[in-house]
Each structure stands twice: as structure tokens, then as C-alpha cells.
Amino acid sequence: MAVPKTSVLVLDCAEPEELADFYAALLNAEVRVGNELDIVEIVGHSGVHLAVRRDHGYAPPSWPRPDDSQQAHLRILVAREDIDEAEREAVGLGARPLDTKNNGGARDTRLYSDPAGHSFTLVTHDQ
Numbered sequence: 174m175a176v177p178k179t180s181v182l183v184l185d186c187a188e189p190e191e192l193a194d195f196y197a198a199l200l201n202a203e204v205r206v207g208n209e210l211d212i213v214e215i216v217g218h219s220g221v222h223l224a225v226r227r228d229h230g231y232a233p234p235s236w237p238r239p240d241d242s243q244q245a246h247l248r249i250l251v252a253r254e255d256i257d258e259a260e261r262e263a264v265g266l267g268a269r270p271l272d273t274k275n276n277g278g279a280r281d282t283r284l285y286s287d288p289a290g291h292s293f294t295l296v297t298h299d300q
Contacts, residue, residue, distance in 0.1 A: 181214070182247070185228040186289035189213045192225045195288050198266050200249070223247075225289075233290020246284075246291065250298035256281055259295050268293075 186192045193204045193213040202217025211227035251259040263285055264270065271292060272284040281297040 179222075181222050181224050183212070183224045183226050184287075184289070184291050185226050185231055186291075187228065187231045188289070189225040189227045192287060192289050195266055195268075196223055196225075199263055199268075231289070233286075234292065235290075247293035249293060249295050251295050253281070253297040256283070256295060256297050263295065 184192065189211060190204075190213055193215050196202065196215045197204045197217075200215065200217055200221050200223075202215050202221045205214045205216055207214060213225050215221065215223040215225070249259075260283055267288040268285040269288075270283070270285055283295045284292060285295070286292050
């Protein structure tokens, strides 16, 4: 029998409290400070569970990378009718647009970096 497990995506950054506040606001979730030094969790409805960890030597990722390699990123699903409002929310909270062309149709995907430089996409999703 397999041991039950769960997973949490952890993002490194210089200021975990600030980045946790950004994602909590963006994902309508809450910030939970746990017992682990330098780690803050973001937990919400619909399975939201992220963590951010202080890295004293943190350097933000770049996009696009010079060698065109794929980086890990968050993919945030948004109802098609809410994509423009979700974009305004993200930018208002401090996200930086990287590629926000309106693809339209079923594959409307908009790329941003969070305040610490991690990339994430807002993607239309039929609910």
C-alpha cells in the first residue's frame, strides 16, 4: 500500500511574506505562517496550496531564457468571461506583463511575472 502524500509547489524569493501576500490576493486564498523558518504557505479553496521560501541569495529567473529552455511556471485557470478582469487584478497587485497578446478562442493565454520574477500564466478555462 502506498503511503498517502500531498505536494506543495515552493517558490524561492527574497521576501516570502510579500510574495505570499501577492499570491493570496491573486488566488483569493489565505497566508499561513507555519513553524518552518523562512517558509510561508498560501492555502485556499479549489486546491490552492503554494509556499514561498526565503532564499538569501535569490536571483529572479529571466524570460525568455537565452537558451529557450522551458521553465516551471504557475498556470492559473480563469473563466473565459473573467480573463480581462483577472489580468487587471494581477497587474494591480504587482504582476509584470511578459506576453499578454489576446489569443482569443479556446487558447487565450497571458504570461506575467510575479513581483519576485517567477513566471505565471492566466489561461481561459471553460467551467
